[in-house]
Amino acid sequence: MTEYIFILGKNWLLSIAEMIVYLRDQNLTAHVNDHSRNAAIVEIDERLSDSQVVEIQEALGGCFKIGRVITKYNRSVAERAFPKQGRPVKRYRTELMECPWTDRVWPSPKGKKVKFGVSTYPMLNVESTVSLKRLTLGLDEWAKRKLLARGARRAAYYIYEGPDTRKKERPNTALWPQTIARYNLLRPPNAEVLAVITEGNLYIGKTVVVYDSRLQQYRDESRPYISPKTSTSPKLCRTLLTLAGAKPGDTILDPFCGSGTLLMEAAILGMKCIGIDIDGDAVQGARLNLRWLSSDLGEKLDFRIIKGDTRRAMEVVGKAVDAIAFEPVLGPVYTKRPERKDAEESILELTKLYRDSLKGMEPCLRPDGRIAMTLPVINTTKGQVSVEFDQIIKGTDFEIIRFLPRKSIRTQSTDKQLVIRPERRTLPERKIGQAVERTVIMLGKR
Numbered sequence: 001m002t003e004y005i006f007i008l009g010k011n012w013l014l015s016i017a018e019m020i021v022y023l024r025d026q027n028l029t030a031h032v033n034d035h036s037r038n039a040a041i042v043e044i045d046e047r048l049s050d051s052q053v054v055e056i057q058e059a060l061g062g063c064f065k066i067g068r069v070i071t072k073y074n075r076s077v078a079e080r081a082f083p084k085q086g087r088p089v090k091r092y093r094t095e096l097m098e099c100p101w102t103d104r105v106w107p108s109p110k111g112k113k114v115k116f117g118v119s120t121y122p123m124l125n126v127e128s129t130v131s132l133k134r135l136t137l138g139l140d141e142w143a144k145r146k147l148l149a150r151g152a153r154r155a156a157y158y159i160y161e162g163p164d165t166r167k168k169e170r171p172n173t174a175l176w177p178q179t180i181a182r183y184n185l186l187r188p189p190n191a192e193v194l195a196v197i198t199e200g201n202l203y204i205g206k207t208v209v210v211y212d213s214r215l216q217q218y219r220d221e222s223r224p225y226i227s228p229k230t231s232t233s234p235k236l237c238r239t240l241l242t243l244a245g246a247k248p249g250d251t252i253l254d255p256f257c258g259s260g261t262l263l264m265e266a267a268i269l270g271m272k273c274i275g276i277d278i279d280g281d282a283v284q285g286a287r288l289n290l291r292w293l294s295s296d297l298g299e300k301l302d303f304r305i306i307k308g309d310t311r312r313a314m315e316v317v318g319k320a321v322d323a324i325a326f327e328p329v330l331g332p333v334y335t336k337r338p339e340r341k342d343a344e345e346s347i348l349e350l351t352k353l354y355r356d357s358l359k360g361m362e363p364c365l366r367p368d369g370r371i372a373m374t375l376p377v378i379n380t381t382k383g384q385v386s387v388e389f390d391q392i393i394k395g396t397d398f399e400i401i402r403f404l405p406r407k408s409i410r411t412q413s414t415d416k417q418l419v420i421r422p423e424r425r426t427l428p429e430r431k432i433g434q435a436v437e438r439t440v441i442m443l444g445k446r
């Protein structure tokens with residue numbers, strides 16, 4: 001049994017739900033033992049190889065880094081050693097300064113040149129009781145001293161954006177993925193150390209894998225067809241694919257494929273893709289994007305993009321697929337909050353489209369397959385308006401599959417911003433400040 005640290009995406013609850021779905025689909029028994037807004041501490045009943053961990057991170061849209069837990073302290077140790085306010089208590093500082101974990105991160109540093117960095121993640125995004133900057137700097141300094149004392153030829157630590165020059169402020173306490181990639185900080189003897197603060201503990205871990213943000217940005221910006229107003233983020237696409245249970249080798253369907261972002265992510269993960277869109281320009285654009293991806297990867301990709309109406313998906317596709325994942329039309333693109341009446345009218349229309357489309361998809365999904373989709377939540381001038389789930393599945397073969405099974409969640413929180421309510425029918429996928437937010441649902445056949 002090993003504990004892992006999963007560094008989560010902005011929608012941390014959705015990230016946790018996605019991770020649980022993925023691990024269960026891999027037949028791994030996993031429990032979330034502790035969490036914060038930034039990280040989940042997950043116990044997995046099997047020791048995973050590094051390449052298995054890499055595969056997990058790649059599949060998950062909501063996971064930036066994965067590491068193994070090395071040790072943990074009571075949170076009060078960090079709080080008293082590095083209080084945000086008041087005087088530090090020497091005894092606790094000494095306890096942290098000993099850094100016994102460096103022996104596990106670097107079993108034999110003698111004679112080696114070591115580059116490393118400590119990334120600290122707070123419980124919430126605004127930390128109140130621990131001085132994160134001083135804690136991070138303290139761990140960096142003490143680990144460096146320990147390494148030199150154990151015979152390392154050189155030990156240099158890096159901060160969020162590069163080598164620490166000690167001249168500037170540290171606005172960020174976590175290393176950026178691009179910094180880790182640029183300076184090869186995961187190649188031994190180099191290492192990234194994770195320090196995660198939760199309500200009760202400070203966890204110290206060693207990173208195994210980090211999300212490749214440079215590759216993602218390159219693909220996002222270089223693909224030939226971009227429709228920024230309606231396209232879905234690649235990370236959300238990966239989350240939808242995971243929730244739909246799509247695996248490498250599977251055939252997946254995106255019945256509202258637009259520019260093909262989800263199909264591209266599926267193809268990168270080794271899936272066969274079918275896309276449908278009612279709009280001829282989108283179909284052409286998605287084809288261009290997939291052809292571009294194929295030549296960029298230097299691989300022949302298995303994809304089919306068809307102009308058609310998802311309400312008659314079986315006529316268009318002609319066969320059953322393993323998984324369906326998509327972001328449908330979410331209604332008008334509002335630049336500011338609409339009137340409630342207008343939003344209600346739009347939701348009524350969308351509800352009918354979603355129901356008719358789900359009906360059309362029924363014969364296209366294998367009996368034990370799953371659907372994952374987003375739905376709009378419109379922030380109006382007078383509160384939120386959203387789709388009734390029961391209305392969209394009414395008269396179809398589908399039922400809602402709940403997120404966050406009770407038995408997978410052991411973490412307990414007294415902070416209301418962090419409480420995990422299990423067995424949820426839907427989870428938010430928010431970008432704060434937008435007129436249209438989204439929720440995510442998972443469906444299966446009854």
Ligand SMILES: C[S@@+](CC[C@H](N)C(=O)[O-])C[C@H]1O[C@@H](n2cnc3c(N)ncnc32)[C@H](O)[C@@H]1O
Nearest residue numbers: 231232256257258259261277278279309310329
């Ligand atoms: C939100 S966009 C999808 C965005 C896509 N995931 C991407 O990243 O580009 C929704 C798409 O659904 C298409 N659409 C709307 N109604 C449809 C229908 N009845 N059948 C098929 N496609 C439809 C629209 O043309 C639009 O391209």
